[in-house]
Amino acid sequence: MIRRLVLIALICISIPCAAMAEGAKFGIVLPLSGPYAAMAQDMKNGAMLATEQVNEAGGVLGGQAELIVKDSQLKADIALRRVKEMVEEENLTVIGGNLSGAISLVINEYACKNNLLYMSYCYNSLPVGKEFCGKGFTSAVIPYQNPDALATYAFKNLGKTWMSLSADYRGFHDMMASWMYNSDQLGGEFKGNIYHPLGTRDFSTYIPRILAESPDILVLNNYGADQIAAIKQFSQLGLTKKMKIVISKTHLHIAKECGKAYDNNIYGGATYYWNMNAAGEENKKFVEAFTAKYGAPPSGDAEAAYVGTKAVWQAIAKTGAADNVDALIDALTSMTIQTPKGSEQFRACDHARQQSILVLRGRGDQSKDWDVFEVVQEVPSEETLQSCENNKNNLPYGKVPIPTK
Incomplete structure (x- = not known):
């Protein structure tokens, strides 16, 4: 009981x-x-x-x-x-x-x-x-932060003439505006943009125009499977040997999937790399x-x-x-x-995370397992994140005209 x-x-x-x-x-x-x-x-x-x-x-x-x-x-x-x-x-x-x-x-x-x-x-x-x-x-x-860091590095170290291949999508339009603004500020010479639909798998049709312009730098504003397809095809057709390719936002799995095609002529922007130096x-x-x-x-x-x-x-x-x-x-x-x-921290005025941007470089056939990138530069947030006032007024990138189709 x-x-x-x-x-x-x-x-x-x-x-x-x-x-x-x-x-x-x-x-x-x-x-x-x-x-x-x-x-x-x-x-x-x-x-x-x-x-x-x-x-x-x-x-x-x-x-x-x-x-x-x-x-x-x-x-x-x-x-x-x-x-x-x-x-x-x-x-x-x-x-x-x-x-x-x-x-x-x-x-x-x-x-x-x-x-x-x-x-x-x-x-x-x-x-x-x-x-x-x-x-x-x-x-x-x-989106403007990666191109800001990449453009500063690219126009100083890789060349001045450039063109871009961009997915026709809002975030990539924002990245394009950042590239255009930084090109004007840093003495770049823009030679044109090509838009492609989201989900494109055949990029070979764009190559003749790119070769005709022969830029020092080809900027890729795309992501995911689109980016993988572009890199593989550009490597197979020798484009990566004729110019530097700079990718506004890249990914660990993209470089891993591309293998040796993602070589040291390809640079990419990211916020993090698992093997980052600091x-x-x-x-x-x-x-x-x-x-x-x-x-x-x-x-x-x-x-x-x-x-x-x-x-x-x-x-x-x-x-x-x-x-x-x-x-x-x-x-x-x-x-x-x-x-x-x-x-x-998250900035109180606009809730942006205050973090650095990495400029990465492909290792290609020098990659070992998942160590597929070299960290070329780490750019602190104060060099890429606009002031509270500028973000409030969408300056300077919101006033930049981007290429039409």
Whole structure:
């Protein structure tokens, strides 16, 4: 009888304890199918690892941190539908993800209208001009930052004449504006741009025009499977021996897939490289944990998702709630975040992550396993991130005319 009473008492005690174990949810959308699928999977892996580590350390709000992941298929309407479903079905106030600057702006508009915190993982213009409503953050960078760092290096070291091959997509238009502006400032000579549709696999038709112009530098403003196809074909047809190729945003898996085609005549911009020179103990732990779990080191996209996700959980823990958006924003903009690159912050005025840009160079047949890049230069954020006032007014890049089709 006594044992039964004790058991009943223990059950009664455990019920309110379980009720108190709230935990928190964070919903993200990623293009897990489509031309950016491999990069999106890397982002998902980074976000999942961050959440797993938070739970191993005790979780949040007395319970588990739960990451909900949906496929956007790289389509704005589907991405928005998936976000709305998560918000309504899971009662979410914190959303994130994305690997498209254009889709990020659609989700950001929804977040602004519905008082949601939006932590975007990709390159986008949320901190700039009319796009900034105070609800969105980016754990990557603004699209103009990579070209700013690359152009400064390229026009000083690789030549002056240049042309570009660009996917006809919002984020790459922003990158083009940065190249155009920096070309004017640094004495570059622009010889034309070629737009290609997203999802292009045959780039051979563009080569005669590129050879006819014979620039010192060919700039690639594309990503994912498009970039892989372009590099492989340009290498096979000898283009990489005739000019330097500079890629506005590149990726670890792209260089790995291209193999020796991604040689030392190809340069690329990134926010992170797993073997970067200045990395310390925090990066070592991140690389070891990621590689052990997923069989390959993390890319820049994985690092951005990892940092953005950890920052969200840290903000929720700091505020003690997942539904007070204003308090979460205050926490994110006031705390220092420990990232694989070191101590960083989200700037309070525009929620931009203050981080460096890397100028990378391909190793080609000198690559060893996943060590596919040489870090040529690391450019601090103060040299690429425009002032709060300039971002507010979309200056200087927003006033730059870009080539038409």
